[in-house]
Amino acid sequence: MLLSTKYLAQVGIIASLYAVITIIFAPISYGPVQVRISEALTVLPFVTPSAILGLFFGCVVANIYGGLGLPDIVGGSLLTLLAAIFTYLLSKTKKPILAPLPPVVVNALGVSLYLHILFNLPYLLTVIYIAFGEFLACYVLGYPLLKLILSREKLLNLIRF
Numbered sequence: 265m266l267l268s269t270k271y272l273a274q275v276g277i278i279a280s281l282y283a284v285i286t287i288i289f290a291p292i293s294y295g296p297v298q299v300r301i302s303e304a305l306t307v308l309p310f311v312t313p314s315a316i317l318g319l320f321f322g323c324v325v326a327n328i329y330g331g332l333g334l335p336d337i338v339g340g341s342l343l344t345l346l347a348a349i350f351t352y353l354l355s356k357t358k359k360p361i362l363a364p365l366p367p368v369v370v371n372a373l374g375v376s377l378y379l380h381i382l383f384n385l386p387y388l389l390t391v392i393y394i395a396f397g398e399f400l401a402c403y404v405l406g407y408p409l410l411k412l413i414l415s416r417e418k419l420l421n422l423i424r425f
Contacts, residue, residue, distance in 0.1 A: 271314050274423070278318025279325065281305060286326035294330040296383045297393045302326065303401035306344070306367040307410040309352035310360060312423050316352055320345040335378040343374040360410050364402030371398050 285302035286293045293300045302322070308315030323344040327337045350366035372395035380390040413419055 274312060274314035275318040275321065278305060278308060278315050279320075279322035282319055282322025283325035283329075286322070287329050290329070293326070294332065294336075296379045296385055296390050297397065299397040299400050301401060301405065303367055303371075303398060304405035304409055306347060306351060306402055307360075307363040307406040308423075309348045310355045310363040310410060311413055311420065313352055316345065316348040319348045332379075332382060335382065339378050340375055343370050346370055346374075360414060361407070363410055364399075364406050367402050367406075368395060368398040371395075 282302045282305050285305075286300055289301045292298060293302070305315070305322075306319060308319070320341055323341040324337060327340050330336055332340075344367070347367040347370040350370065351363050354362045354366065372391050376387055376390040376394050379385070379394070380387045383390070413423065
């Protein structure tokens with residue numbers, strides 16, 4: 265199942281969407297104060313495991329473009345992978361309101377570790393900045409996206425395995 269055509273296509277589509285949306289909104293996608301609109305997609309592991317790798321690879325590409333170097337390319341992408349795994353695991357609870365929580369918490373605490381060094385800002389301030397941006401992207405944009413997907417049977421069947 266993991267290497268099915270549908271799975272690989274979904275990984276590629278999600279990765280492409282994440283990278284393109286991040287890059288299109290580059291002025292607000294990078295730095296210590298950011299709202300990555302593409303982070304709305306981080307709710308997708310709640311409905312399909314293919315989103316885990318899709319988000320990871322999309323983040324790698326987006327972070328290569330972002331210019332913050334290896335800390336962001338490796339660290340940010342691995343944090344996105346970790347958050348996606350947690351979101352997928354939370355799907356077992358059948359509580360969609362929890363889906364945006366892992367990316368908010370993981371990125372607020374993790375991304376802030378290297379951004380506060382790169383930008384010479386206090387760690388707690390950087391946590392607040394990242395948490396705020398993640399909350400906007402994941403709960404204000406991502407959660408309604410997830411509710412829309414879950415409310416549309418045809419769309420849900422298209423996405424799920």
